[in-house]
Amino acid sequence: MSMETLLKIREMGREIKRKRQNEEINFGYMTAPCGLPCFECYLYLAQFDEEMAETIAGVHGLSKDEIKCKGCRAEGGQCAHLAMECRVYKCIEKTNMKTCAECNDFPCEYLHPYSDQAMKPHNTKVFNLCRIKNVGIEKWAKNEAGDILDKYYYGTWTL
Ligand code: SF4
Numbered sequence: 508m509s510m511e512t513l514l515k516i517r518e519m520g521r522e523i524k525r526k527r528q529n530e531e532i533n534f535g536y537m538t539a540p541c542g543l544p545c546f547e548c549y550l551y552l553a554q555f556d557e558e559m560a561e562t563i564a565g566v567h568g569l570s571k572d573e574i575k576c577k578g579c580r581a582e583g584g585q586c587a588h589l590a591m592e593c594r595v596y597k598c599i600e601k602t603n604m605k606t607c608a609e610c611n612d613f614p615c616e617y618l619h620p621y622s623d624q625a626m627k628p629h630n631t632k633v634f635n636l637c638r639i640k641n642v643g644i645e646k647w648a649k650n651e652a653g654d655i656l657d658k659y660y661y662g663t664w665t666l
């Protein structure tokens with residue numbers, strides 16, 4: 508995906524969030540067990556804007572309906588656009604834990620980052636989960652989740 512398209516999607520995402528800013532979000536439900544903030548995800552936000560859905564569908568080579576996602580838990584751990592089963596979801600659904608941040612084995616191999624997926628948000632999972640562990644889901648969701656994703660995609664590397 509070109510930076511131009513990525514920036515266009517970012518602007519559309521911001522506009523959708525502005526329009527929805529007074530809506531209440533259940534952050535516990537809308538945070539995937541792996542620590543991805545579904546409430547910030549472009550595939551989730553695409554449900555609320557047809558132009559956004561069309562742009563993302565074009566990038567993925569799928570239809571608008573195929574890319575729209577209601578969130579990890581609502582989709583039963585099966586991201587709309589991915590054919591593969593999620594190992595994290597399969598693992599945690601056998602427990603009473605909300606996220607991997609509560610697990611004694613955290614961070615396990617299922618949360619490993621991969622360079623070939625670096626343009627997807629999955630490499631942010633462990634950092635998100637560490638922050639959830641430190642400050643709790645609500646604070647992380649309201650104050651940090653959007654910024655973490657934004658810095659991941661658009662930020663400048665720093666020490
Ligand atoms: S695509 Fe993945 S991260 Fe995005 S809303 Fe769906 S389950 Fe959540």
Ligand code: SF4
Pocket residue numbers: 594595598599604606607610611612613614615616617618
């Ligand atoms: S073992 Fe723990 S950290 Fe790993 S996927 Fe399962 S719940 Fe998450």
